[in-house]
Amino acid sequence: MHRTELHWLPRRPAWSESLARLSPGAAAEIWAALVALADSRIGTLETMRLDRRRARLFAAAPADLATKPVRLAVLASSTVDHLLPAIRVAGLRRAIWIETYTPGYGQYARDLIDPASALHRFQPGAVLFALDSHHLMQGLEPGPGAAEWLAQRLAALAGQWATVRRSFGCQVIQQVPLPVFTPLLGGNEHRLPWSRAAALRRFGTMLRDRADEAGVDLIALDDRAASDGLAAWHDPALWHHAKQEIHPAAAPLYGDLVGRLLAAALGRTFKCLVLDLDNTLWGGVIGDDGIAGIKLGQGSAAGEAFAAFQRHARDLGRRGIILAVCSKNDEANALEPFAQHPDMVLRRDDIACFVANWSDKATNLRHIARRLNIGLDSLVFVDDNPAERAIVRQELPMVAVPELPDDPALYAACLADAGYFDARDITGEDLSRTAQYQTNLRREALAECETDLDSYLRGLRMRAVWSRFDRKDRTRIVQLINKTNQFNLTTRRLTDDEVAALTDDPKMLTLQIRLLDQFGDNGIVAIVAGAPDTDAIRLDLWLMSCRVLGRGLEAETLNLVAAAATRLGARRLVGRYVPTAKNGLVREHYERLGFAFLGEHDGITEWTLPLDEWTDRPGFIASVEAAQSRPEAVRPHMQPA
Amino acid sequence: MTEPEIYDLLNQIFREVLEDDTIVLTPATTAEDVEGWDSMNHIFIVVELEKRFGVKFQAAEMEELKNVGELAALVGRKLASKG
Numbered sequence: 001m002h003r004t005e006l007h008w009l010p011r012r013p014a015w016s017e018s019l020a021r022l023s024p025g026a027a028a029e030i031w032a033a034l035v036a037l038a039d040s041r042i043g044t045l046e047t048m049r050l051d052r053r054r055a056r057l058f059a060a061a062p063a064d065l066a067t068k069p070v071r072l073a074v075l076a077s078s079t080v081d082h083l084l085p086a087i088r089v090a091g092l093r094r095a096i097w098i099e100t101y102t103p104g105y106g107q108y109a110r111d112l113i114d115p116a117s118a119l120h121r122f123q124p125g126a127v128l129f130a131l132d133s134h135h136l137m138q139g140l141e142p143g144p145g146a147a148e149w150l151a152q153r154l155a156a157l158a159g160q161w162a163t164v165r166r167s168f169g170c171q172v173i174q175q176v177p178l179p180v181f182t183p184l185l186g187g188n189e190h191r192l193p194w195s196r197a198a199a200l201r202r203f204g205t206m207l208r209d210r211a212d213e214a215g216v217d218l219i220a221l222d223d224r225a226a227s228d229g230l231a232a233w234h235d236p237a238l239w240h241h242a243k244q245e246i247h248p249a250a251a252p253l254y255g256d257l258v259g260r261l262l263a264a265a266l267g268r269t270f271k272c273l274v275l276d277l278d279n280t281l282w283g284g285v286i287g288d289d290g291i292a293g294i295k296l297g298q299g300s301a302a303g304e305a306f307a308a309f310q311r312h313a314r315d316l317g318r319r320g321i322i323l324a325v326c327s328k329n330d331e332a333n334a335l336e337p338f339a340q341h342p343d344m345v346l347r348r349d350d351i352a353c354f355v356a357n358w359s360d361k362a363t364n365l366r367h368i369a370r371r372l373n374i375g376l377d378s379l380v381f382v383d384d385n386p387a388e389r390a391i392v393r394q395e396l397p398m399v400a401v402p403e404l405p406d407d408p409a410l411y412a413a414c415l416a417d418a419g420y421f422d423a424r425d426i427t428g429e430d431l432s433r434t435a436q437y438q439t440n441l442r443r444e445a446l447a448e449c450e451t452d453l454d455s456y457l458r459g460l461r462m463r464a465v466w467s468r469f470d471r472k473d474r475t476r477i478v479q480l481i482n483k484t485n486q487f488n489l490t491t492r493r494l495t496d497d498e499v500a501a502l503t504d505d506p507k508m509l510t511l512q513i514r515l516l517d518q519f520g521d522n523g524i525v526a527i528v529a530g531a532p533d534t535d536a537i538r539l540d541l542w543l544m545s546c547r548v549l550g551r552g553l554e555a556e557t558l559n560l561v562a563a564a565a566t567r568l569g570a571r572r573l574v575g576r577y578v579p580t581a582k583n584g585l586v587r588e589h590y591e592r593l594g595f596a597f598l599g600e601h602d603g604i605t606e607w608t609l610p611l612d613e614w615t616d617r618p619g620f621i622a623s624v625e626a627a628q629s630r631p632e633a634v635r636p637h638m639q640p641a
Numbered sequence: 642m643t644e645p646e647i648y649d650l651l652n653q654i655f656r657e658v659l660e661d662d663t664i665v666l667t668p669a670t671t672a673e674d675v676e677g678w679d680s681m682n683h684i685f686i687v688v689e690l691e692k693r694f695g696v697k698f699q700a701a702e703m704e705e706l707k708n709v710g711e712l713a714a715l716v717g718r719k720l721a722s723k724g
Contacts, residue, residue: 044688048685049660052660079681081681082685236700237697237698237699237703238688238700239700240700241684242680242683242684242703247688248684248685249688
């Protein structure tokens with residue numbers, strides 16, 4: 001896959017043959033066929049051929065299109081002829097007829113102010129400033145005046161935007177220039193304000209502020225270059241040979257970026273993200289694998305990737321995109337992870353319409369659109385199953401169905417590259433922004449009033465969710481046991497099977513602790529395991545993630561260990577510290593917790609703590625048992641007076 | 642890649658870019674002999690050549706080509722130096 005490929009669109013088998021077969025006939029059918037061919041993973045050549053064929057089949061926009069045709073003027077200072085077919089095809093992809101006009105080479109500034117010019121006669125309904133970087137920085141001289149020069153350059157450009165608005169009263173789109181200039185200082189380029197590389201970057205920033213004031217929409221080519229690589233967008237050889245700043249191979253994506261903004265201005269936007277569940281929001285099949293078997297969150301790379309995708313979906317929800325679920329599942333199974341799985345990022349409350357049954361997905365998508373009272377053409381349907389995608393595309397061609405990559409780590413980027421939810425403004429986002437502001441304000445308030453450690457810790461409202469080792473979290477447990485080096489008393493490494501044996505032996509003391517605070521879930525951060533030894537429990541394993549040092553979790557862990565040991569009938573605890581090159585941090589661990597020194601052998605120290613008159617150590621962490629998170633399982637929250 | 646193979650692929654690329662299945666290139670063919678071989682399509686041809694042959698042209702090389710024979714020879718030299 002090359003970096004500017006339209007990778008979210010499906011490949012159509014026999015694309016060329018389908019194009020060749022198109023012949024004049026019923027306009028509506030031919031138009032629909034052209035739209036389908038445009039809505040495919042096509043490159044530059046196919047794009048040009050499709051555009052030519054469209055022009056041959058339709059001399060003008062077909063009558064009764066749902067969206068009114070767009071007259072787009074492209075103002076440029078270098079070659080853009082190779083981009084125009086791609087822009088028109090991006091319109092076709094959205095069933096929008098786009099007519100383009102571009103003034104002669106270097107003529108745009110003059111034509112803008114001449115009411116008799118061909119540009120004015122064209123009467124554009126949208127104007128794209130596709131100005132290349134060399135043109136924008138032309139006249140910049142070495143010396144101290146760079147900042148002033150940039151301000152004037154931007155003012156001149158903003159004046160042209162204003163002219164467009166005054167003359168045509170239409171949408172203005174500005175291309176943020178590609179970073180094509182070679183740096184002179186490298187990483188510290190910004191310290192040389194007159195370098196063209198530094199100035200252009202600065203210009204990109206200034207442009208954004210000014211565009212906001214002027215209501216101008218941007219095409220962020222600098223961001224695309226950052227993600228796709230400049231070489232995917234720009235070839236200096238083609239620039240010198242043909243004054244093409246944008247590489248022809250990137251033309252289809254460039255066109256699509258323009259098409260999105262034009263469609264958005266016409267109110268053609270996607271409003272709702274419909275999500276499949278199994279292997280889309282988590283790895284595995286909930287109905288088969290159960291809550292402990294699905295991959296989600298900590299413990300596996302795939303689980304982390306699914307959680308990250310959920311976060312992307314949740315954030316889209318927060319910025320105003322409606323979230324829905326469409327899954328082939330028993331509803332009870334489908335809902336279970338939302339209610340039970342600790343690593344679910346999406347909550348049932350985040351889902352506006354939840355459909356899990358065994359009906360076909362096209363029927364369910366119709367139902368979702370009806371329930372939400374939005375058009376089918378505002379749905380984006382995300383499903384890992386190629387067969388389901390193909391059926392929905394066939395039954396409901398107006399629903400956007402991205403060609404999801406195999407790797408869940410790339411799901412979010414796929415949606416973002418497709419640009420379904422690219423927006424012109426932040427309407428609808430205000431509500432969630434308010435919520436974000438409130439969160440930030442709370443955090444700041446917290447930081448401000450934290451004058452001592454105790455009140456900081458109290459303010460964190462920490463909860464330790466504990467349980468014996470269990471199957472669901474075993475991968476994470478094994479991972480922690482085998483990679484924790486610093487806060488690790490014995491540095492004993494255990495295999496998956498050994499952990500399984502501990503898990504299944506009720507005489508063993510095992511403890512896994514997940515720490516939550518008001519800012520979120522830190523995941524499983526502490527592990528303890530011990531075996532009965534006469535009247536004691538011998539602690540063979542005690543480790544903790546260093547992320548949560550200084551929270552008082554050590555003392556709360558001891559409270560949980562003491563309770564568990566007492567339940568197993570032990571009258572004291574025995575702990576050992578086995579020094580390694582990395583665990584000096586916990587040399588005094590048992591001493592700090594009030595254990596009595598028993599002896600030393602080869603640097604290994606042994607400690608004991610009687611449990612007969614045990615009282616919980618004070619702290620700021622409330623503990624809850626995970627397996628049955630019933631209210632009565634909450635242990636009293638101990639605090640110093 | 643032999644010279645006939647290079648010509649085969651050149652023919653194929655020209656036919657696809659210019660959408661004309663009747664194109665038959667000879668060493669003496671120039672842009673004036675082929676309908677649609679204008680400056681814009683020239684770039685598309687160059688980009689397609691780079692992609693399919695796995696070679697890269699310099700700006701000067703794109704300009705200096707006088708006919709298909711020179712183009713085929715240039716492609717041949719680049720393929721040979723690729724090894």
